[in-house]
Amino acid sequence: MSQRSDALKALRGDTPCKVPFIGRMDLWYDYHRACGTLPAPYENASLWDIQRDLGIGILGFGRFAPGFYRSEYIGGVEARSWWQGNERVEQFETPYGRLEQRFILASEFHGADVTPACTEYPFKSPDDYDALQYLFEHTRVVENHAEYGAYLERIGEDGLGLPFAGTVPMHSLMKEYIGYNLFYFELYDHLPRLEQLAAAVSALHLEIIKIAAESPANVIELGGNYDQVMTPPPVFRKYFLPFYQQAVPVLHAAGKLVALHGDGDMGTQLLALMRETGVDAVEALTPRPMTSIDVRQARELWGDKVTLWGGIPAVLLTPTFDDEDMEACLDGLFDAVAPGNRFILGFGDNVPTDGLFSRILQVVGAYRRHSAPPISTPASHNRQDLRSMTRSTLSGASL
Numbered sequence: 495m496s497q498r499s500d501a502l503k504a505l506r507g508d509t510p511c512k513v514p515f516i517g518r519m520d521l522w523y524d525y526h527r528a529c530g531t532l533p534a535p536y537e538n539a540s541l542w543d544i545q546r547d548l549g550i551g552i553l554g555f556g557r558f559a560p561g562f563y564r565s566e567y568i569g570g571v572e573a574r575s576w577w578q579g580n581e582r583v584e585q586f587e588t589p590y591g592r593l594e595q596r597f598i599l600a601s602e603f604h605g606a607d608v609t610p611a612c613t614e615y616p617f618k619s620p621d622d623y624d625a626l627q628y629l630f631e632h633t634r635v636v637e638n639h640a641e642y643g644a645y646l647e648r649i650g651e652d653g654l655g656l657p658f659a660g661t662v663p664m665h666s667l668m669k670e671y672i673g674y675n676l677f678y679f680e681l682y683d684h685l686p687r688l689e690q691l692a693a694a695v696s697a698l699h700l701e702i703i704k705i706a707a708e709s710p711a712n713v714i715e716l717g718g719n720y721d722q723v724m725t726p727p728p729v730f731r732k733y734f735l736p737f738y739q740q741a742v743p744v745l746h747a748a749g750k751l752v753a754l755h756g757d758g759d760m761g762t763q764l765l766a767l768m769r770e771t772g773v774d775a776v777e778a779l780t781p782r783p784m785t786s787i788d789v790r791q792a793r794e795l796w797g798d799k800v801t802l803w804g805g806i807p808a809v810l811l812t813p814t815f816d817d818e819d820m821e822a823c824l825d826g827l828f829d830a831v832a833p834g835n836r837f838i839l840g841f842g843d844n845v846p847t848d849g850l851f852s853r854i855l856q857v858v859g860a861y862r863r864h865s866a867p868p869i870s871t872p873a874s875h876n877r878q879d880l881r882s883m884t885r886s887t888l889s890g891a892s893l
Contacts, residue, residue, distance in 0.1 A: 571628070720756070
């Protein structure tokens, strides 16, 4: 069977022929390609060639993946954007005034799949409510199924496309338009107006959900980046959860599986709320030491209702930690997810630029030992020497 078919089984709660391994490596790859430091024998290989050769499933996600929809503006809204050195400026002209936001991206990351840091949000004061509302009410979304379907065909059976259906409405305002700090002042100072704006965002996002339901994708990513401090459980329950409970059934009725991006420090209460969203998987789950999340606890909270996708904290791939730290993490991970149902191995959430290739190979080696379900405890396996595995992988690699 393939990574794609095994992943779909894991997402549906069925038993796969082999535990799937689907992870993002684009940050690491783009950096080393630009620096000319891709490891032998992959100096001239594409990212997907490397992942196919190593047996790591492709995760079709990020800004280089086409979307299943595109946005258009009507009613006199004019949108423009440009780069000024390392700064990106975006402007929207509306009958109620101009909205402007700014982002910054270090030159080292130009051309890589990296989200620029927002330094100025469109919403700066209550005077911007009308312009922002007008923008949402005069944005139209149209399908882009043909282009996205061709993208899925290029991935084939070697992984999954994971198109992003957007951030849930109130979180979208919080993270993308107002900013966390000012949002919480608005939540208390101008709640009725904020909720009116959120209703306009919700109407737009439900149109995106309808297009997602008709798209060629098998799995849809909806929301994510939750944190127990910045998006605390009471806020999540009141303002985020209702949208999931409205949107997920629409996608399920169309035969789609739904994941959310779970790389934040969610804590016990938010982890428990993930089950109430109705999603099929929490993707890019990032446990200790990068967050407070314990994989075993997440499994206990979700039972057989939510697939755990991820489990490898990206920092363990860097020189900050050693091979023994990674080995202990992998042993603990495979022990916690045994017998392997409702589990997709992956990185939380991307192999970093300073990730060691030898450490990636260490993960591949552990995966090969434990990928056949039912997963038994790591102690029952004879571990292959890392250095030997690295040499044999490199000498036996073929593109």
